Amino acid sequence: MxxxxxxxxxxxxxxxxxxxxxxxxxxxxxxxxxxxxxxxxxxxxxxxxxxxxxxxxxxxxxxxxxxxxxxxxxxxxxxxxxxxxxxxxxxxxxxxxxxxxxxxxxxxxxxxxxxxxxxxxxxxxxxxxxxxxxxxxxxxxxxxxxxxxxxxxxxxxxxxxxxxxxxxxxxxxxxxxxxxxxxxxxxxxxxxxxxxxxxxxxxxxxxxxxxxxxxxxxxxxxxxxxxxxxxxxxxIINVIQPNIDFTLSEAKRTRAFWIIGLILAFNSFFITGFTFHVVSIFESQGFSKSQAISIFLPISVIAISVSTLCNILSDYIKHKIYVLIMIISGFLASIGLCLLAQPIGVYLLISGLGILGGLFAVVNAVTWPKYYGRKHLGAITGKIMSFIVIASAIAPTIFSYCYTIFGSYSYISYVNMALLIVLFIGFFKVKNPQ
CATH class of the missing domain: 1.20.1250.20 (MFS general substrate transporter like domains)
Known part of the structure; x- marks a missing residue:
């Protein structure tokens, strides 16, 4: 060795x-x-x-x-x-x-x-x-x-x-x-x-x-x-392994791999696109640049609070519930983007993105070894990371074209909610492969 x-x-x-x-x-x-x-x-x-x-x-x-x-x-x-x-x-x-x-x-x-x-x-x-x-x-x-x-x-x-x-x-x-x-x-x-x-x-x-x-x-x-x-x-000769170590090809044959991977990619898509165009998004609804930037403080507070609590609880509860909460949070944030001109829209956007970002930190780190073991963790998380990177790559451009073609960023919410509905339907058959 x-x-x-x-x-x-x-x-x-x-x-x-x-x-x-x-x-x-x-x-x-x-x-x-x-x-x-x-x-x-x-x-x-x-x-x-x-x-x-x-x-x-x-x-x-x-x-x-x-x-x-x-x-x-x-x-x-x-x-x-x-x-x-x-x-x-x-x-x-x-x-x-x-x-x-x-x-x-x-x-x-x-x-x-x-x-x-x-x-x-x-x-x-x-x-x-x-x-x-x-x-x-x-x-x-x-x-x-x-x-x-x-x-x-x-x-x-x-x-x-x-x-x-x-x-x-x-x-x-x-x-x-x-x-x-x-x-x-x-x-x-x-x-x-x-x-x-x-x-x-x-x-x-x-x-x-x-x-x-x-x-x-x-x-x-x-x-x-x-x-x-x-x-x-x-x-030393025979270390007990409590989990089955899935290969990447085996993991890809489970529903959990795709549903969890896609909700993580959705998080990357929404947050990257929103962050890249945040000033323009808020200015299109009559807000100032300083008001646009200030939104990140409450989002960060919520994300850190959710991440801390849910990381601790993740040692004791099923991770499937986190996926459901991420899907619901995505709906809240998408509705908030549509209603951004109203106070309720700002609150929904902040709470949705905060919860979504906080749970991303939990699911993307803790769930993979819990569901698929440790031996092939690099291959599995590497593939998921490629999903996340692709989503972050295309997000700014899609947000931009949505605004230049339709005159409003709110239309991106319809795309978001269509994907979330598909994930919501698929969620009910997700189970821990272990």
Whole structure:
């Protein structure tokens, strides 16, 4: 067996506390390290970067969509890498790739000018293609691989307490995502967008060292059990596995895989599209920009509260109920978008998106190992992540065309509710494959 401590001086067997808590800390930091590749991190750079490249907002958005969409085809493969090589090496190389990609992003104007002169072409197509490729790299490595490997690693180190530790992780991650736009905006104002991306890249290169030192693939590598205890000598040869480990192909033959995967993708679609166009959505109903931005505070409060409570309860109740609540929350948010001009619409939108986002953090982390086991967790969550990434890629464009063609964002709710009705019907035959 490959030495699980290779390139590291840290030995989990000598840890004064159960090493899973160390994994919880650094895995949560790993999810936060993905922010430069997430929509919330990229959106702050949109205006200065598109202006520097000479692209319109639509061109920049389309490049983001194409890059994100292309990345979804490779994330499933990354999930298989996770199962084969473990979280430690997959997350390490993903952090290096994301850091390198951010350096290239900071040089995107120079790269674009180089190719324009080399090809003797003065067209927006050159910077469009350059930023599309760079978006592919940061979305694949950031939103996809680092997030998946860090979250899955935490889940592998816990079983009975999986929900409780995920609640701790979710609180820190939610707060980090909430304040990141403010921090990134400060970086840009103080250093410019080019140097800001370089600073973030340097942070990722430094964190990659900590990944090698502190990330560990699974407790069994060190004769430990999930949640913390030693495997007895008589158990080393034949460790009892309480769950059936489904392969990806076996998981895809269950109804739960598709219903849960699609509701998670719906969450990504709605929240990404809404976030991308939030100012325009509210301005179309007579609200100001400050009123539009202020909606994220109550949504975050509800999401963190729901996530904390439901993560803890997830160790004791059936996860199927969470899927039903997500479907109902999607209906509430969709109705709220239709009635946004009225106070009741704003309340429905806030509560629906808050509950939806809070449960997303629970279901996307805790449900998969509970339903399908731990052995092929990377392949299964990698496929689900591809659904989520595709949904986030197409959402801004669909929201935009809905507004430009029909003159209102409310029509997107009809599309949402049609999908939710299908999921609601399919929900009643969902059961835990275990």
């Amino acid at each position: 490959i030495n699980p401590n290779k390139f590291s001086i840290i030995n989990p067997n000598k840890s004064p506390v159960f090493y899973g808590y160390v994994v919880l800390l650094f895995g949560s930091i790993g999810v936060l390290a993905s922010i430069p590749g997430q929509t919330v991190g990229v959106s702050v750079f949109t205006d200065p970067v598109k202006d520097a490249l000479g692209l319109t907002r639509n061109q920049f958005s389309n490049a983001y969509m194409i890059g994100t969409f292309l990345s979804s085809f490779f994330i499933s493969r990354a999930g298989r890498w996770f199962d084969k090589f473990g979280a430690r090496f997959v997350a390490f190389f993903a952090a290096i790739l994301l850091g390198f990609s951010l350096v290239l992003c900071s040089l995107s104007v120079n790269i674009s000018n180089f190719f324009s002169e080399l090809l003797n072409v003065q067209s927006a197509l050159v910077p469009f293609l350059v930023i599309t490729v760079l978006f592919f790299l940061i979305r694949f490595s950031g939103q996809g691989v680092i997030t998946m490997s860090s979250r899955n690693m935490i889940m592998l180190w816990f079983d009975k307490n999986r929900g409780k530790v995920n609640s701790i992780s979710s609180i820190g991650v939610s707060l980090g995502f909430s304040v990141s736009p403010i921090f990134f905006n400060y970086l840009i104002d103080s250093n410019g967008w080019e140097k800001s991306w370089q600073i973030l890249a340097l942070c990722l290169f430094i964190f990659s060292f900590f990944i090698l030192q502190f990330y560990r693939n699974k407790p069994e590598d060190f004769n430990l059990k999930p949640d913390g205890s030693k495997i007895k000598q008589t158990e």
